[in-house]
Amino acid sequence: MTFRNVRVLAGQGQLLEIPHLDLTEQRISVIGPNGGGKSTLLQLVNGLVEPTEGRVSTEGLDTVEQGRQLRQCTGFVFSNPAAQLVMPTPLEDVELSLRRSVRDSAQRRRAALQTLAELGIADLAERSSQELSSGQQQLVALATVLTLRPRTLLLDEPTTLLDLANAARFTQLVRSMERKHRIRTITATHDLELAAAAERTLLVAGGKVVAEGEPQEVIAAYRRCSTG
């Protein structure tokens, strides 16, 4: 994906500025202080946020002109899964994701069940979504996105609400999907261990990419600027 002369303005201020950035790695992490611009960067990648100036292109598609097409091949998982689950049960939520791509309802049900099984959560299919734990909800949110076989997966602090075991399970599942379906992932996170497992890391602070490259070096730079 590419960013060219990008500026995002809101009200009187500038949220993000990225003059020139090409991202080609399969696994990218984005770190930085609160309010630095990580979520804004992720949302630029699939056109949820449009650049005020400049252009962003993902999977060869312009995020503004081809935003709809782009959102069919990019998935977004937020830190708060409850906000992403709108139907009474996980099965119905995954079916909802498939409503445009699989017209036949029996076929849609089979595809939804297959995705839940692939993520090891078939037993949750008919439970009440609101009664699931945060970890279970986050896996269901992942299922609603992965069922569409995205080429790029955007993860915005996906493990923030999860305990260690669930965070590890979530990360393992994302890894196996990366391998199996060659999905590219961009993960914004405050979990520096998770960030370190990427091929390339961006440090976003004050609305700019202030460092980027090899994860350990970028994490070290972040630690230096955070501790003064």
Ligand SMILES: Nc1ncnc2c1ncn2[C@@H]1O[C@H](COP(=O)(O)OP(=O)(O)OP(=O)(O)O)[C@@H](O)[C@H]1O
């Ligand atoms: N729609 C908006 N309108 C105005 N300001 C916004 C909007 N969205 C985000 N901001 C501001 O943009 C800045 C960057 O926010 P962003 O959510 O991208 O940061 P972040 O690095 O993801 O932060 P955190 O780690 O706290 O989630 C913040 O100052 C935020 O208040």
